[in-house]
Amino acid sequence: MADQIEPFELGVSEQALEDLRSRLRGTRWPEPETVEDWSQGIPLTYVREVCDYWAEDYDWRAVEGRLNQLGQFRTTIDDLGFHFLHARSPEPDAFPLLLTHGWPGSVVEFLKVIGPLTDPVAHGGKAEDAFHVVCPSLPGYGFSDKPSASGWTIERIATAWSELMGRVGYDRYGAQGGDWGAAVTGLIPQADPDHCAGIHLTLALSARPEPGEELTDAEQRSWSARDQFIRTGRGYSSQQSTRPQTLGYGLADSPSGQAAWILEKFQAWSDCDGHPENVFSRDELLDNVMCYWLPNAGASSARLYWESFRRPAPEPVSVPVGYSRFPKELILPERRWVEAVYPTLQYWNELDRGGHFAAMEQPDLFVGELRAFFAQIR
Numbered sequence: 001m002a003d004q005i006e007p008f009e010l011g012v013s014e015q016a017l018e019d020l021r022s023r024l025r026g027t028r029w030p031e032p033e034t035v036e037d038w039s040q041g042i043p044l045t046y047v048r049e050v051c052d053y054w055a056e057d058y059d060w061r062a063v064e065g066r067l068n069q070l071g072q073f074r075t076t077i078d079d080l081g082f083h084f085l086h087a088r089s090p091e092p093d094a095f096p097l098l099l100t101h102g103w104p105g106s107v108v109e110f111l112k113v114i115g116p117l118t119d120p121v122a123h124g125g126k127a128e129d130a131f132h133v134v135c136p137s138l139p140g141y142g143f144s145d146k147p148s149a150s151g152w153t154i155e156r157i158a159t160a161w162s163e164l165m166g167r168v169g170y171d172r173y174g175a176q177g178g179d180w181g182a183a184v185t186g187l188i189p190q191a192d193p194d195h196c197a198g199i200h201l202t203l204a205l206s207a208r209p210e211p212g213e214e215l216t217d218a219e220q221r222s223w224s225a226r227d228q229f230i231r232t233g234r235g236y237s238s239q240q241s242t243r244p245q246t247l248g249y250g251l252a253d254s255p256s257g258q259a260a261w262i263l264e265k266f267q268a269w270s271d272c273d274g275h276p277e278n279v280f281s282r283d284e285l286l287d288n289v290m291c292y293w294l295p296n297a298g299a300s301s302a303r304l305y306w307e308s309f310r311r312p313a314p315e316p317v318s319v320p321v322g323y324s325r326f327p328k329e330l331i332l333p334e335r336r337w338v339e340a341v342y343p344t345l346q347y348w349n350e351l352d353r354g355g356h357f358a359a360m361e362q363p364d365l366f367v368g369e370l371r372a373f374f375a376q377i378r
Helices: 014-025 044-056 060-070 107-118 154-167 180-191 217-232 235-242 244-253 255-268 282-293 298-308 335-341 363-374
Strands: 005-008 072-077 080-087 095-100 131-136 173-177 196-201 321-325 345-350
Touching: 014 044, 014 255, 044 255, 044 282, 060 072, 060 080, 060 107, 060 282, 072 154, 080 107, 080 154, 095 154, 095 180, 095 363, 107 131, 107 282, 107 363, 131 154, 154 180, 154 298, 173 180, 180 196, 180 298, 196 363, 235 244, 235 298, 244 255, 244 298, 255 282, 321 363, 335 345, 345 363
Parallel strands: 095 131, 095 173, 173 196, 196 321, 321 345
Antiparallel strands: 005 072, 072 080, 080 131
């Protein structure tokens, strides 16, 4: 049957893991950067240290086991196979919640929050805070299939996600996302207006002031920070949105290159006081990189930028919207800019710590934000 859901268990072969170790040990390294910071990119010393650990000490089987215990599944939607996590709550009145990752993330971003979301009583919360959680891997990411033809835009993904939520048995649900996950989540109410009850976002790239309008001091600081990111921080997106295939050859062949491409963003986009391992463990960082390396997803994940990067701003949605502004997010819009894009904004909170990878960086704060917003619409 085309709508069949099948259990999925990760079991990466030892041959694949040994190939990874061999490639890491044989890396041809560039010369070091000529500065003392990260301004030219991720430093050689750190990449070598991480790759040495990856080759000699890292244990993929640990996270593989965690994913298998959570409940992994696959199903085919619109002729493409999708991987997803589905963790049901023990609470009978739990609210279904769809979590969507972005680039350079994966479903492992949510491993710290799935327990508190599905079983709040066991994590110091209340039974009425419980969620059933569905976490799909985007097309071309992780263990979902890679599209073989163009056309998998964020609009098409939003439609697929609405099909997925119905297929797993939920006729009313909420959705949450950041990065590409925010772009997809913002379109789900249009794709599934009869079933999506509300959305929560941590990024709103289309939120901006009107041309020529006078800005407050706080708004001017936000806009200046956005301009700085546009000038110095978007080289990755220019490449991925124009020539993802060219980039893919290096990422497919070199695990050190794939790691550097991703880990530099975990330093630049997180609230880590200058070093990613101030907030993430090395194993956590590599768990995420492995979701790109093992399925050879460097090119296919980048291709989503080519498909969707210059899409128009989303149409206003009719469902309630929540927005949590973490202070080290890529772009920090002001509330009125977000309200212009999402007139149904009914929850806004500015956090004192956390960045682009909020669920992974500050899981307690992230869980608290979802509980606070979705309590209003359950």
